Amino acid sequence: MDKEKTVNVEICAACLRDNDTAEAKHWCCDCAEALCDDCGKVHRKSRFTTSHKLIRLREVKNSKSFLMATSFLCDLHSDLRVTFYCNRHDQLICQTCLLQTHKDCKYITAIEQLMPQRPRSSSIDHFDVLQKQALKLADSLNQLIDTRKENLAKLDEQNKTIQATIKKTKSEIIDHLTKLEEELLHSLSVKYDSCVEQIDDEISELQRNRELMSIHDSDIELMRKNGSEPYKFTIVKKFEQTKPKTEDIIGNFRDKYKPLVIDFTQNEEQLASLYNALGWVDIKVINRVPSNVSAITTPPRPISKQWESPTESNKVVTRPLSTRSVSNFKESEMSLKKLVPQTPSITQLVLYKKFPTSSSLGENITVSRGCFISGKHILLCDAQNRCIFKCNLYGSMADKIPLLYFPHDVALFDKNTAVVAAGERGIQVFDIIDGECRPDRFLRPGGKCTAISCIDDQIIVRSGHCKISILDRAGISIFKINTKYDPLILSAGINGSIYWTSNNGDEVQCIARERSQFICRSETLVGPTGLATDGTGHVFVAGYESGNIHQLSNRGTKSIVLDEGIHHPWGLAFDQDSQRLMIINDDGISIDIYTVCK
Template sequence: MSSIAAEVIDPDVADTFLTCSVCEEPFKNPVGLPCLHSFCKECLTKHILSTTKAQKNPKAFTCPKCKRHVDSPDPHQPPHSWADLFPPNHFVLSLMEGVKIRSDSQKCDPCSRRNEKVIAIRWCKECGEALCQQCEGFHRSMKYSQHHHLVSMEELKTQPIKNTVSRPPCPDHEGTLLGFFCEDHNQVVCSSCVTIDHRKCKHVTTTAEAAEKQYVDAESLSEKLKLQRDWSRRIAENRRHSARVLEDSTNQIRHQITSIRQQINDLLVQKEVKILEELKTVHADEKEQYDKVIETCDGLVSTTENAIALIQNSMRHGSDTDVILAIDNVKNESQSCESKLADLTTRLKDLFINFSADSTLQAVVNGLDNLGRLTTTQANVNLTAPYNVEPMTYRSDHTHRDHIHHEHTHREHDHHDRTHRDHIHHEHTHREHDHHDRTHRDHSHHETRHTHTHRDDKRREIEIESVRSLPLSPISTGRKSPVAMPPAATQRKALTPPYELTSSPVVTPRKLRKRSPSPLPPLMLPKSISPFPYNRIIPRQATLETFFKGRTSNDRENCCFTGAEIIQDGRIILCDQTHRKVKVFNHNYQWCGEKVLSAKPYDVCCIGGSDIAVTLPTEKKIQLYTVRDSDFICIANIQTGAKCWGIAYAQKKFAVCCFSAPPSVKIMSRDGRELKTIARDMAGNDYFNFPDYVAMDKNTRNIFVTDRYRKSISCITALGEKRWEIRYDNLKVPRGIAVYGSKVFVAGCRSHTVVQLNIDGDILGDIISEGISYPTKIVVHPNGENILVTQHQATLIDVEKNMVKIFSLNNQ
């Protein structure tokens, strides 16, 4: 009660609370909306009329302040009367009056009603009126008011505002005030309500007694609302930051594209003409096909209209014989039209023209054969007949007129219409030297496509594939990555509720400061970090050695591999969230067996020999299994007390990422005892927002954690002290993490890279920058020669979602 009371004892009320946000003037006849915002009745009426004038039968409007949907209090009433139906905000009116009477020029209320302006000197609490000296004498002489408590205006200014705030009037009984509270109905009532409507209620108290009980709840509710306000601000700031990053990256890519054009301008002129001619040819050929379909459909429209006219005229003016002949002929023609329409509908395909720059542009040397390549994408249009058509009407043996070639490209991102959920994806590659020997292959797959483009309705776009910046370019990116925005659905970052969180500005290296994430607790940078690491040995690029398909014939859908491990005998274990399975593959990457679990597994680690530990987040436990030749035997269960995600094991200890309050990394023994919880520093600042994956060195001195929300990498000692925390601009959304000796490898899900660090947090560079898309989990082989990478993202093509890739570290 004390803190709440202290806030209202201060008579200075914020102007914004007593000001209409529409007219920015003090409230006049304020009315309240369900979202708790108040506006002048006249302002609200104008807003309602302006927002509903385009609606045919308006039934709702949006709040002018928070844009929340507000239903009409009575849809049968015209919009200009809706504001009258919302309840007046008596509290704001009383508060305005309380502030007003504390001014030096408060006028006498009785005199004001006589149009006389006299300064008041007294205040009657019972009547709620200011009185001048003359009216004070009259007030004291009246029988009904002679015992009223009068205070001077000077004394009144020192009292809390609530001492002068009057109770709201009862909406049901004129002349009575709301002074009682019915706990049975959770309703504030007047004395008449108590005696009439609530006479049988057992728990009716005065509002003063009821309010006394509410103060504790009010304090906790206020704190919760403040946290929700901060949470909203964090989300908004995060989006503003993302918008700035998007703008920066867009400008950078735009500059990169134009600089490439400027640097090799002379050569581009020649090749540009060539490829534009090819583009013109592709467009003309496809346009011709579209025109043929349009011409056919126009003919069918004419035929059907003529048939309709024939039936109508024969029935209206013809003989019985004419009717029979006309209907018989029209039936035959209708069947023919239906067959043609069904066949056309089946063969409808949209052509997408994509453009990717030729990789030889990177070198800018003689021998550049082509500016790039044109690829076309065909997708079945999900257009259904307007009525039920017999299945036999559709032709199932129609031939494709185009040469179909499925292009298996690991770094390709296609832009499709958002509504094409299930379609056949065909890539038609037009190259000068392969015009006469194109391969005919069909590859069907289901893929959800998302497009970030301003011209979705055209379903046609030119997409430029990024090339490594030229040596003389001032904006070298250092890796091949798509310049065009990848087709990814808008990712809503599930920022964790901040009830246990604190925020402070981010500290990043000078070169990264411009693109640091939104406000988060400060980063602890490694002592040796330098914005210009010229003296570091850049690791050599790992090479793709092989890949294998993790999806088996038993799987009904595409897989989602969030966890992987290589056990001591070389076998590979995969955690498949989609099918709730753990799978085992031999050293030749052949599927050996699997086990369906009780919940979706997230991560897995080897705990010695053929034993593994699997995290089950929804069940808040770790399950231990022995991996046999073709199946798994459960040997133990360990309860974690919180949703558990990434897991690591060393020296007979588990390190488990837990999304608890606060988020933490728990150190547990193999028999399930909780040895230590790492969550906060000595000052009470949280180490994590959402610890995702974890790795430990062999002696468990260092624990490395990636954070899903902070998008950072942390190093914590076994004693729970943070050594460093970094974010790296070329490592976007760090996910999987692995340690081998003094080397730390981190997967950048959104940068499509795997980056190498040392245990001191120094970033050595990319070891994988090509051949992977959205890397999720990484595992280093026990011999240190290979690294395994899983991939997952909703927009990945099917073959990539199910693909597990093995890279050779080239004696890093």
């Protein structure tokens, strides 16, 4: 934008040229100068300026008005006035511009000759149109200002509401903890009283027998000194008869005695979930403008095609627009070099085989996820039907395996076992025998299982909203992780690292072995919908909306390894033995297999 040229409207320009300072009272639109009363009279009488129109300055609302800001000096030659109009370029120009940059323009007219050619009514109509346009723009600006003020008012209400909610949540947590404390203290008191009562009873029984033995001791001593021999003999025999009973009581107490201990076990998992956060405060940008605003707006980015496999209700979920957010959640950039040993970076992906799903698996077949089950075969999840497919790397010899549910994801557990995320049904185990996949038992970790990965005899699964569960091969929970956002896809890396993405933004998140969370983001990665890790710490990421494959190396570097031929990729899978990467491409209708070259 050209820099505006302003003039002093408080002092008469003519007097100022004569080193005088008189207060300006008039404004000449033709000269773009402020004039005092005396100079204004001379201005009207001069034959050179008699046609100029003077405006009283008090009629001009402020010094920033369009009249004051408009300069008649040329933008390119600041010492010359604009005197011509170039119709071809719709530009006001000076004499020098006419001779230099507009010498070949045909339709150039002197400004003084231009306006008189138009009828006065036409000129007035033209200004009426300009005035209406200015009023309309001002009205649009007022509406925009009003929407911002409304937004501020709503933000103020939201701020107060959230503050009240946080305080209420804190109070509820304190009340709940107080209740838990009371229950625990009551339980402790009951357990303690029970232990004390049991031990007191045992002490009383032992003391009673001890007193009895003391009496026997006194009686024996008395009889020994004073009793007759027949009476002594009788007492001895009586005592010998009662002694075994007392010995049995002592032995019984000694053998069965086990010290009582009151133990307290903290619920560490729930404590970790509680202390993680009371909630999260985000700034969300809504990509829409209220309908009452008439200003011109830029249309939002179109929503991507349906991409996620159907839910149990056969409802197809669409991936929403990426939402940038700023959070109070403690985040740090991913530093993969801290997680794994240093190894060479991957440099190239070479196309090995590509086949369309329609010709290999059947008409209108869309694949959502997949995995390698050997160096020669793959398993593919049907996004629209209750089945999975097993085929070779060329797409031929395909076997359709019917299911009772929509498969959400699939992963290889070991060379003889695969696992499928079965939604509300949990996880189904598949036995791989002689090249055949046979459905077997279900594992039920709880929650809806929609994303799955395996590493080191462990199953990592999205097992509910904002939950990741780590299971052993029997389906027993080893550890549970609560996440800020709901995981969309998962991939387990070496050293226990878990990589995952969500619908909330264009970020790849990592939970390291020590449970610290890292985040990696890139301007060239938009809509991550596929993840795969190799055995050296590299992570491949498919950008659905950006149409590319990213590599996150174990050195902490990020790069695009493939974008040619990539269009709306849905999923990725990596085979360690053959060093091949499978890309579910073109919204799930093309399977592309690449060889990874180092």
